[in-house]
Amino acid sequence: AQSVTQPDIHITVSEGASLELRCNYSYGATPYLFWYVQSPGQGLQLLLKYFSGDTLVQGIKGFEAEFKRSQSSFNLRKPSVHWSDAAEYFCAVGPGGGNKLTFGTGTQLKVEL
């Protein structure tokens, strides 16, 4: 069965500092991997996705993620965090039957000014 682990429940960074959010997955074949962001009171918005090819993928809002098959990881990074990046971030893996995705439990990001 597929699964996703986000080991950090909360992360606090200072504005302008770099960010890395961790994601580890379990999947029987080549996975499709996603990062979504959820601002308070909002739905989920796709940041980026990996299907194949270049293991470093670029997303919106200056985020990037690197797929490392040997480590079963898909960590999200940003070189310089902005206060508006404060949100909850979810990693997801698929596909399951019916295009199902399995989500991690999320990482809450706080940005200190």
Add this chain to the structure above:
Amino acid sequence: NAGVTQTPKFRVLKTGQSMTLLCAQDMNHEYMYWYRQDPGMGLRLIHYSVGEGTTAKGEVPDGYNVSRLKKQNFLLGLESAAPSQTSVYFCASSSQGTAQETQYFGPGTRLLVL
């Protein structure tokens, strides 16, 4: 193009009451999903549909029913609400075919069961 919309945005129920949550999408997507989000547990799939007239159980289907009578709509029903069903409910949709397609989410419905 509104994307995925959900009705209502917020609802308070008493234990034992019933209600239906409506999800609508205008992207002609085949696949639709209902999730619940609870603190510390991420999103868990309740039910999903791979096309009009079809439904299937997800990870946490007990206490919920769904219907997909029209391609653009996916209804989630609670026949007898329980406090354990207090949650935020999200609907999502994706297009048919390759599993690469992104799921697009609605804004959510906050449900409080007293």
